[in-house]
Amino acid sequence: MSVRTRPRQGPANAPFAPLGHDACDLPPYAPRIRGRLPAGLSGVLYRNGPGQFTRGGRTKRTILDGDGIIQRLALHNGAATYSRRFVQTPKFQAEAAAGRFLWPSWTTTAPGLTANLGQNVQGQAGVTVYQAGGKLMALDEVAPGFEIDPDTLATVGPVSLGLPQSDAGMKAHGRRLAATGDWLFASTRLGRAGMQIDVVRHGRDGSRTATPTVQLPRMTYLHDFGATERHAVFILHAVHFAPLKFLLGLSSFSQCLSWKPALGNVLLVIDLATGAARTFEAPPSWCWHIANCFEQGNALVVDFIGYDDAGHFLGPNAELAAIMRGHAGVQGAPGLLRRYVADLATGRLEAQVLADDAVEFCSADPRHAGAPHRRIFMAHGGSGAAGVAWQTAVAAFDTATGTLDCFDFGPTTHAGEPVFAAKPCGGQDEGYLLVQLLETERAASAFAVLDAQCLGDGPLAVIELEQRHPLSFHGMFVPGS
Numbered sequence: 493m494s495v496r497t498r499p500r501q502g503p504a505n506a507p508f509a510p511l512g513h514d515a516c517d518l519p520p521y522a523p524r525i526r527g528r529l530p531a532g533l534s535g536v537l538y539r540n541g542p543g544q545f546t547r548g549g550r551t552k553r554t555i556l557d558g559d560g561i562i563q564r565l566a567l568h569n570g571a572a573t574y575s576r577r578f579v580q581t582p583k584f585q586a587e588a589a590a591g592r593f594l595w596p597s598w599t600t601t602a603p604g605l606t607a608n609l610g611q612n613v614q615g616q617a618g619v620t621v622y623q624a625g626g627k628l629m630a631l632d633e634v635a636p637g638f639e640i641d642p643d644t645l646a647t648v649g650p651v652s653l654g655l656p657q658s659d660a661g662m663k664a665h666g667r668r669l670a671a672t673g674d675w676l677f678a679s680t681r682l683g684r685a686g687m688q689i690d691v692v693r694h695g696r697d698g699s700r701t702a703t704p705t706v707q708l709p710r711m712t713y714l715h716d717f718g719a720t721e722r723h724a725v726f727i728l729h730a731v732h733f734a735p736l737k738f739l740l741g742l743s744s745f746s747q748c749l750s751w752k753p754a755l756g757n758v759l760l761v762i763d764l765a766t767g768a769a770r771t772f773e774a775p776p777s778w779c780w781h782i783a784n785c786f787e788q789g790n791a792l793v794v795d796f797i798g799y800d801d802a803g804h805f806l807g808p809n810a811e812l813a814a815i816m817r818g819h820a821g822v823q824g825a826p827g828l829l830r831r832y833v834a835d836l837a838t839g840r841l842e843a844q845v846l847a848d849d850a851v852e853f854c855s856a857d858p859r860h861a862g863a864p865h866r867r868i869f870m871a872h873g874g875s876g877a878a879g880v881a882w883q884t885a886v887a888a889f890d891t892a893t894g895t896l897d898c899f900d901f902g903p904t905t906h907a908g909e910p911v912f913a914a915k916p917c918g919g920q921d922e923g924y925l926l927v928q929l930l931e932t933e934r935a936a937s938a939f940a941v942l943d944a945q946c947l948g949d950g951p952l953a954v955i956e957l958e959q960r961h962p963l964s965f966h967g968m969f970v971p972g973s
């Protein structure tokens with residue numbers, strides 16, 4: 493197994509600032525293409541992420557926090573068409589008209605003495621974009637999500653995921669199960685007894701099936717989850733949420749989170765049919781994202797990216813906040829690709845580190861979601877600065893051989909989450925990775941297209957945008973003719 497130790501270098505020369513700039517709507521245009529797009533690559537890549545960080549002289553506290561802007565990259569017959577458009581949430585429209593922030597968002601308090609009282613955080617629809625149930629949806633972790641026109645990117649209106657209390661506390665990440673094509677969505681909410689979690693299944697036939705509510709053993713923060721046909725899997729990391737200052741309007745939601753390594757992690761496995769929950773103890777590890785999980789016999793396997801601490805996010809000078817002030821801040825421990833193997837028969841859990849490389853934004857071939865996967869695709873810290881927000885490379889970890897296939901775009905290029913686009917009629921992992929780049933020397937963003945099984949060969953094509961685009965979180969490729 494390939495294990496390399498990558499030093500945590502200070503990103504003194506890393507051009508962080510362009511990642512958090514404000515964006516604007518762009519009508520469709522045909523960007524220039526370096527190289528040649530594969531003839532069989534046809535469809536649309538949608539991406540979502542924050543695009544408005546400043547208003548009225550105030551800046552969001554972290555780079556994770558801003559109004560959602562949807563990107564659309566259509567690929568057909570070797571040509572590309574690009575556009576982007578803000579999600580027209582009521583918050584976005586009212587704040588744009590006022591020229592200032594009016595409401596708190598999840599990491600940032602709003603100006604004014606009373607604006608932050610109670611659970612007054614507004615949704616920004618700025619984390620994920622999914623085509624599910626025939627609708628393109630932009631989601632974040634405050635309800636509601638919004639339906640987006642897949643061609644024009646116009647905001648159609650709010651959507652309901654069918655979670656309790658009008659989707660309150662919904663998770664931005666959903667999970668599509670490859671075997672059935674069903675989708676799972678989840679929410680956490682506060683009750684008198686603490687924190688509860690709900691899961692709802694959207695069947696391909698239009699049905700919606702709720703799993704009985706599960707009481708969480710701790711007050712924490714969850715961003716992602718994993719799923720198989722039988723189970724939903726949550727990594728309850730060693731984080732405590734103390735809501736008092738949030739409810740009094742004295743702190744943002746994220747400022748009420750604290751890293752408590754003594755708690756350790758708990759892997760929560762929920763039976764989707766009955767709501768029966770099992771817990772497995774694990775070492776403390778912050779987790780944003782799960783690549784995939786699957787079951788083999790009594791073993792439940794969960795591949796995810798975990799950090800030995802939450803230094804990059806929690807704390808007054810954490811990297812993801814310091815970026816907004818032009819500083820590197822505290823990077824903390826790097827995110828490493830890890831695996832939990834939970835034995836459903838014995839109740840034991842084995843925790844492994846699969847590769848000692850700084851990585852984020854993991855996924856597997858979506859045709860194997862909830863089933864055994866081979867390659868895990870990730871943004872990789874590359875050979876330069878290894879801050880959590882500044883990856884320069886794309887990598888694939890082969891779980892069969894323990895090897896890493898990697899391509900580094902160089903220290904002046906930021907590489908975001910790779911999105912898998914399957915080759916028509918191709919087998920497992922046969923496809924392309926679409927990677928959004930920020931080419932700082934060109935002062936513009938781009939999309940690289942790589943063969944998902946030969947990343948080390950470098951891009952087959954690079955689609956050069958004419959503008960910069962801020963940090964974009966997540967995307968989905970919708971194949972088409």
Ligand SMILES: [Fe+2]
Pocket residue numbers: 619665715716780781965966
């Ligand atoms: Fe995410």
